[in-house]
Amino acid sequence: MALLMEHQFKQLPADKQVETRSFLESVSYLPPFFDCLGSTVFAPIKADIAGNITKIKAVYDSNPSRFKTLQQILEAEKEMHGSEWPKVGATLALMWLKRGLRFIQVLLQSLVDGERDENNPNLIRVNVTKAYELALKKYHGWLVQKLFKAALFAAPYRSDFLKALSKGREVKEEDCLEKVRQFLVNFTSTVDAIYDMYTKMNAELEYTV
Amino acid sequence: MALLMEHQFKQLPADKQVETRSFLESVSYLPPFFDCLGSTVFAPIKADIAGNITKIKAVYDSNPSRFKTLQQILEAEKEMHGSEWPKVGATLALMWLKRGLRFIQVLLQSLVDGERDENNPNLIRVNVTKAYELALKKYHGWLVQKLFKAALFAAPYRSDFLKALSKGREVKEEDCLEKVRQFLVNFTSTVDAIYDMYTKMNAELEYTV
């Protein structure tokens, strides 16, 4: 679990504001997560997420002091873009990015919770499917859903996935899961805070791709 | 067919050498071709091809006079990379790019030749499938082949596709097809020349993704 643990998310302050700089720093280590899934089939997903991050970073870099928190970005863009907002700029990029983050979070949580297909204990399809259903499915049309079902066959074995999360080092499964559990604490509350912000600011969209 | 016709490929010289500069210029207009297919599902394909072009361009730009022709690039990289070659650098990028070009070429040729499914004359699935089988299928493992089959459902209607090729202008189908025919002359001989070069230089690889 070295991959993720070396780049823990910061603990949120009492007001739940997410600091842009440290958020961008932490998420920048997530695209390689999709390499852990093993297949080149996931390259477009990795690219999509990396694209979201690049877009948010470009906005932040244009004025770091003005965009100290993610909420400041959404507020400024709302102001700036009028009726185009929220389907625009870093607001749109973060809208999709948070779904990818939720996917990762639910997948890891489900593994940590020991959810598994008793007939195929070394497959993670149930965990991946759960994450997909909670985070993404409703934003995907039937075709992308169909592609997801096909891509599911490329999901790695549970043991290979845990090993990949530990950067290929042989570690005890229990140790790895314990680290995932630790990682999930701040990660989950950050993702939750971003979802809450989208709800409160009425920035969430339901269209499908 | 404005899209492609405005950026015809150059006629090859007698020695069939492809000039890098004009080749890069002409292919740079091809990624938008995948927008003509209509669905965001094709975005990763567009990105893959655009990535190939970027990679070749970077090598060219590093020394335009040394890399005047595509063959000079392959020769220099063969020299430079030893046993890693040809799975490396612009040689690898062009190896894949030419397959995408072949896909486009066969698809357009098949439309021009009037090949169609008589029961579904406004679908282009037969043409897309033919192009896929000739250009790409053998380089794809079963999973990517499965994804292709699913993605095929996102292929546009024949009429919409021809319209998109004409940049959305209403043009007579026969006029559009005539322009495609013209475009195919130099395009096909350029793609053929690149394939011949890979065969002659023993630079073709058969691995699947």
Ligand SMILES: CCCCCCCCCCCCC/C=C/[C@@H](O)[C@H](CO[C@@H]1O[C@H](CO)[C@H](O)[C@H](OS(=O)(=O)O)[C@H]1O)NC(=O)CCCCCCCCCCC
């Ligand atoms: C020859 C063979 C042919 C085969 C062709 C097949 C092509 C397959 C295409 C698959 C799609 C790849 C996934 C990408 C999907 C994306 O379409 C969506 C929306 O993407 C968003 O779109 C916005 C505009 O609407 C902006 O452009 C956003 O960009 S912006 O930054 O510009 O604002 C962008 O992220 N993102 C998503 O759905 C997010 C995906 C997260 C994925 C999470 C993990 C799932 C893991 C699954 C494991 C089993």
Ligand SMILES: CCCCCCCCCCCCC/C=C/[C@@H](O)[C@H](CO[C@@H]1O[C@H](CO)[C@H](O)[C@H](OS(=O)(=O)O)[C@H]1O)NC(=O)CCCCCCCCCCC
């Ligand atoms: C949540 C939902 C989850 C869904 C997930 C689905 C994910 C779907 C993934 C689909 C794959 C997209 C197509 C890309 C495939 C690519 O894998 C291959 C090889 O790509 C090459 O690989 C090399 C290394 O081996 C280098 O990196 C090359 O890069 S380098 O420049 O670095 O050297 C690179 O081009 N290119 C290809 O097969 C080329 C594809 C050309 C496509 C032609 C048109 C087909 C049109 C079909 C119309 C119906």
